[in-house]
Amino acid sequence: MTEETPITTAQRLQPQLVDHFMHLIGTQRLSHAYLFNGMDGTGRQDLALTIALRLFCQNVTSAGFPCGQCAECRRIIAGDHPDVIRVVPDGQRIKVDQVRYLKAEFSKSAVEGNQKIFIVDQIERMTTGAANSLLKFIEEPVGNTVALLLTANKNLILPTILSRTQIVDLLPVAPKELAAALAEVGAAPSQQNLLATLTESVAAAQDLLAEDWLKNAQKSIEHWFTACCQGDERAFVRVQTDLLPLAINRDRQGILLDMIVQIWHDALRQQTGAVDPQTLTYPQVAQASQQIAQRLGVDRLVVVVTLTLATRGQLAGNLNFQAILEALTLQILAQIPRR
Ligand SMILES: [Zn+2]
Structure with a gap:
């Protein structure tokens, strides 16, 4: 060549x-x-x-x-x-x-x-x-x-x-080339799909990776998500204890909401059939999202994803970040069937 x-x-x-x-x-x-x-x-x-x-x-x-x-x-x-x-x-x-x-x-x-x-x-x-x-x-x-x-x-x-x-x-x-560029600025393989959906440039991705913000945000959202999936009301408490400290400004609040959309979107993708976990935005919780996809069924899952998508508009309408997420958590918990 x-x-x-x-x-x-x-x-x-x-x-x-x-x-x-x-x-x-x-x-x-x-x-x-x-x-x-x-x-x-x-x-x-x-x-x-x-x-x-x-x-x-x-x-x-x-x-x-x-x-x-x-x-x-x-x-x-x-x-x-x-x-x-x-x-x-x-x-x-x-x-x-x-x-x-x-x-x-x-x-x-x-x-x-x-x-x-x-x-x-x-x-x-x-x-x-x-x-x-x-x-x-x-x-x-x-x-x-x-x-x-x-x-x-x-x-x-x-x-x-x-x-x-x-x-x-x-x-x-192309997604492959983007992954290579993200790896170069220090994104772990498990963060690359997520970053590609959240940012428009490698420089912006680098910004999110700084001081482990993204890593902490990923973990907190995964914990919150797992609690939601289990119908565990402590998911509500996690908004204040885990997510609020990461919501340091309006920009990051928006990114946290986008991250929440993505984790439920993973579940929706798994609803419609077998998905390669490597293509998910949260490969770490692939199993939990597959299980919740089966338990909720497509209709209720679409309701949940729609609820998450509405949060961005609420933030733009100047609603308080904590209030938005607490309300979302309660609405999601209401969709989870009791065991
Ligand atoms: Zn020439």
């Missing part, structure tokens, strides 16, 4: 978008500002680089792709082309001097030809002030300039940027 280049990676992960952008460039219809929205592992940087390569390549293939081998392509891949400006945040934020560098570059025309391209990754990590100061350059580009802004989560992007760029949603990452 030949070695992977940004071009082959982008073709593998985002085949339609690669074709689309190669065609846009071939017919001179590329716009000057895009926002690529795709979590880590979707190849957003590779797609951006492939576009840069196509713009500068001296030996475009007959199919309309950059060659990846000419002098221009090699300089871009090596990060050594004066008209391909790339910024990746240094730590949690895009630093002030990186923004200064970008602004200086935005105001200069191309060094060598008349084409210049900016690739700014994790634009969501730019401070509001910095992002706003870049807006006028996006609006009034100097010469033949293309700005590719990249993000793992467009929900975190300022509306002013969203409204001035063309938003391109990348294909989501």
